[in-house]
Amino acid sequence: MRFSALKILAQGLRGNTGWAPHWRDPEPKDQYDIVIIGGGGHGLSTAYHLAREHGLRNIAVLEKGYIGGGNVGRNTTIVRANYFLPGNSEFYSHSLKLWEGLEQELNYNVMMSQRGVINLFHSDGQRDAFVRRGNAMINQGDDAVLLDRDGVRKLVPYLDFDNGRFPIYGGLLHPRGGTARHDAVAWGFARGADQRGVEILQNCEVTGIDVEGGVVRGVQTSRGAIRAKKVAIVVAGRSSQVAAMAGMRLPVESHVLQAFVTEGLKPVIDHVISFGMGHFYISQSDKGGLVFGGDIDMYASYAARGNLPIVEHVMQAGMTLMPMIGKAKVLRSWGGIMDMTPDGSPFIDKTDIDGLFVNCGWNYGGFKAVPASGHCFAHLIATGRHHGAAAKFRLDRMKTGVGIMDEEGTGAQHNLH
Ligand SMILES: Cc1cc2nc3c(=O)[nH]c(=O)nc-3n(C[C@H](O)[C@H](O)[C@H](O)COP(=O)(O)OP(=O)(O)OC[C@H]3O[C@@H](n4cnc5c(N)ncnc54)[C@H](O)[C@@H]3O)c2cc1C
Numbered sequence: 001m002r003f004s005a006l007k008i009l010a011q012g013l014r015g016n017t018g019w020a021p022h023w024r025d026p027e028p029k030d031q032y033d034i035v036i037i038g039g040g041g042h043g044l045s046t047a048y049h050l051a052r053e054h055g056l057r058n059i060a061v062l063e064k065g066y067i068g069g070g071n072v073g074r075n076t077t078i079v080r081a082n083y084f085l086p087g088n089s090e091f092y093s094h095s096l097k098l099w100e101g102l103e104q105e106l107n108y109n110v111m112m113s114q115r116g117v118i119n120l121f122h123s124d125g126q127r128d129a130f131v132r133r134g135n136a137m138i139n140q141g142d143d144a145v146l147l148d149r150d151g152v153r154k155l156v157p158y159l160d161f162d163n164g165r166f167p168i169y170g171g172l173l174h175p176r177g178g179t180a181r182h183d184a185v186a187w188g189f190a191r192g193a194d195q196r197g198v199e200i201l202q203n204c205e206v207t208g209i210d211v212e213g214g215v216v217r218g219v220q221t222s223r224g225a226i227r228a229k230k231v232a233i234v235v236a237g238r239s240s241q242v243a244a245m246a247g248m249r250l251p252v253e254s255h256v257l258q259a260f261v262t263e264g265l266k267p268v269i270d271h272v273i274s275f276g277m278g279h280f281y282i283s284q285s286d287k288g289g290l291v292f293g294g295d296i297d298m299y300a301s302y303a304a305r306g307n308l309p310i311v312e313h314v315m316q317a318g319m320t321l322m323p324m325i326g327k328a329k330v331l332r333s334w335g336g337i338m339d340m341t342p343d344g345s346p347f348i349d350k351t352d353i354d355g356l357f358v359n360c361g362w363n364y365g366g367f368k369a370v371p372a373s374g375h376c377f378a379h380l381i382a383t384g385r386h387h388g389a390a391a392k393f394r395l396d397r398m399k400t401g402v403g404i405m406d407e408e409g410t411g412a413q414h415n416l417h
Helices: 005-013 041-054 088-100 102-106 124-139 149-155 182-195 236-244 308-321 323-327 370-383
Strands: 031-037 059-062 117-121 145-148 170-174 199-201 206-212 215-221 224-233 253-264 272-274 281-284 289-300 330-340 347-350 356-360
Touching (some): 031 215, 041 059, 041 182, 059 182, 102 182, 117 124, 117 149, 182 199, 236 330, 236 356, 289 308, 289 330
Parallel strands (some): 031 224, 059 199, 117 272
Antiparallel strands (some): 253 289, 253 330, 281 289
């Protein structure tokens, strides 16, 4: 079923009784050509692109819970291409271009909103760093505008510009950055993959990976054994655990990241804004809630819920930057399990096991990567060759030290990226 304004009107007149489910609910088959473990944004995008770009059909996505229940439905929805380092820069640029055509491509309203991302700076040194970043973005073909203090004030007058500790010196505006509705992205890719023959199997947990003589043969699941010629691990925060099923130890640690939303308010924040002196970022959803977050909880965990010191830390940063938000009531908070790498950059690679592929290490920036990650991973799985835009996301950079992409410059500590 294709969505159109006419169809919405017709369905409205008929009491919305004629909509079909967005994807089927098939029984698992004994065998597929490709099994994708993980029905998050990256797994679904991979399945979609395998079918769309490479004409492959005999594919299953195995999801232990439900579609949209993982980080893809838990993030703060920010989409941007403002990376500095070669490797990351071309990849996220590629992703933003795919985002810009995604709704037409999927025939699905993912509520893409290029409202602009403003990264604030609060010192001369930080200004220099943002000038360099802005130049890298422009060299990559993306957009960046350096704003002085008055330029920021014109756009977002409600910030505390003269805060005694963290006065605002200016900001780097990335006009094409913005937000998209997170779970709609998962639903759109799921629907698009299903339409092209991919089978999406929910409530199907992978419990083992079968390897014989260095070759992957299939997986064990809560719904029985499934044979496969190729298996792709795309499970974000569970990457280390699932890779361990194939005897691998990944350079990934799992940490919780929390997010918060307030009651619905009239439109007040019409950009994505990030504080430069603490980890705090905020935007306003189309329903009116202020959506914001900060640092990860600083210990490794598989619990999708966070601790109170980080709640306090995030609230303090928010109040420092824009004291007006103190009047809003926080409605909900939640957590997601992040796959943190030692350099803060991801992996899209083959493994030493023939036919077994891995896509992980998105830290807390993997939502914006969803279109390009699936596109590039599908290319690798189908052709055996790395896609140019993701050519630097190799596992062996952790063995050799060559090609490390430490965007934050914080060193080899997972929780600092
Ligand atoms: C609070 C928060 C805020 C964030 N904000 C942003 C942001 O603003 N911008 C941005 O770009 N990124 C953001 N991120 C990061 C982004 O959401 C993640 O990097 C990205 O969603 C991870 O990829 P995914 O969508 O494939 O993960 P997931 O949706 O977690 O998908 C992985 C799936 O694998 C499944 N799975 C795990 N183990 C198994 C198994 N054994 N068998 C079968 N299935 C299994 C899980 O159930 C899950 O559904 C944020 C994350 C969080 C938690």
